[in-house]
Amino acid sequence: MLRLATWNVNSLKARLPRVEEWIEQMQPDVLCLQETKLADGAFPALTFQAMGYECAHHGQGQWNGVAILSRCGLADVRAGWDDGGEADLDARLLWATCGDLRVACAYVPNGRALDDDHYAYKLRWLERLRTALDDHEDPSALVAVCGDFNIAPDDRDVHDPAAFVGATHVSEAERAALTRLENWGLADVFRDHYDDGGLFSWWDYRRGDFHQGRGMRIDLVLTSASLTPKARTVLIDRNARKGKQPSDHAPVIVDLDLDLDR
DNA sequence: ATGGTCGTTGCACGA
Numbered sequence: 001m002l003r004l005a006t007w008n009v010n011s012l013k014a015r016l017p018r019v020e021e022w023i024e025q026m027q028p029d030v031l032c033l034q035e036t037k038l039a040d041g042a043f044p045a046l047t048f049q050a051m052g053y054e055c056a057h058h059g060q061g062q063w064n065g066v067a068i069l070s071r072c073g074l075a076d077v078r079a080g081w082d083d084g085g086e087a088d089l090d091a092r093l094l095w096a097t098c099g100d101l102r103v104a105c106a107y108v109p110n111g112r113a114l115d116d117d118h119y120a121y122k123l124r125w126l127e128r129l130r131t132a133l134d135d136h137e138d139p140s141a142l143v144a145v146c147g148d149f150n151i152a153p154d155d156r157d158v159h160d161p162a163a164f165v166g167a168t169h170v171s172e173a174e175r176a177a178l179t180r181l182e183n184w185g186l187a188d189v190f191r192d193h194y195d196d197g198g199l200f201s202w203w204d205y206r207r208g209d210f211h212q213g214r215g216m217r218i219d220l221v222l223t224s225a226s227l228t229p230k231a232r233t234v235l236i237d238r239n240a241r242k243g244k245q246p247s248d249h250a251p252v253i254v255d256l257d258l259d260l261d262r
Numbered sequence: 263a264t265g266g267t268c269g270t271t272g273c274a275c276g277a
Binding site for chain 1: 263265266267268270271276277
């Protein structure tokens with residue numbers, strides 16, 4: 001069994017004690033982190049190495065930053081875009097091969113508001129991710145695209161859809177961009193296991209939203225057709241959102257029926 | 263009550 005997880009930690013510097021504790025408890029084999037908010041030189045690689053993980057980090061400091069930790073191999077690392085287009089100033093995308101699994105760690109732009117330039121950047125970014133899949137990846141392989149998508153795939157993934165009319169994360173264009181990614185040959189593996197709404201991965205720090213159940217499911221694991229049926233258990237670890245100094249996101253865990261030997 | 267909290271950095275802004 002291979003335990004794959006993804007977690008937006010909202011600053012790895014602020015979150016390192018919680019992340020270390022969580023790794024000890026949950027023992028992921030592959031862990032994708034978003035919003036490390038660290039420069040590459042500040043990434044605590046030795047800490048994770050001491051816990052048995054190889055690491056790749058693509059960071060810029062202050063904002064963004066993505067990492068992949070693996071204790072089942074780490075090869076063919078690629079950071080950002082390789083499409084001949086303009087460089088992305090934001091560190092939001094990292095790829096690695098971990099054993100038999102091709103993994104992407106994505107921190108999709110927030111979008112801010114429908115009329116904001118950042119929203120157009122978000123849609124372009126998602127289209128570029130589809131292009132990266134077309135250009136570099138094999139849809140028949142074992143592929144997992146993990147991360148904070150900043151998109152609630154449907155209204156079950158929002159605590160109050162009426163409150164989000166006209167807002168980012170739920171717009172038709174964002175959801176269509178996600179569908180276009182899925183049309184490459186990926187499935188939202190959480191939805192393969194649960195039909196229920198009200199199961200969220202992010203809650204605003206304000207207003208006691210976590211304890212009031214006001215959240216969204218925006219952290220996703222998209223699995224290729226050969227990988228999807230290998231998922232034995234999918235869960236959002238909302239316990240990680242409790243307690244002192246939590247991230248505003250909870251980790252998503254997928255246990256995959258894959259051999260760890262290579 | 264048209265805010266509320268965190269993170270960054272540095273007294274503002276992003277999420």
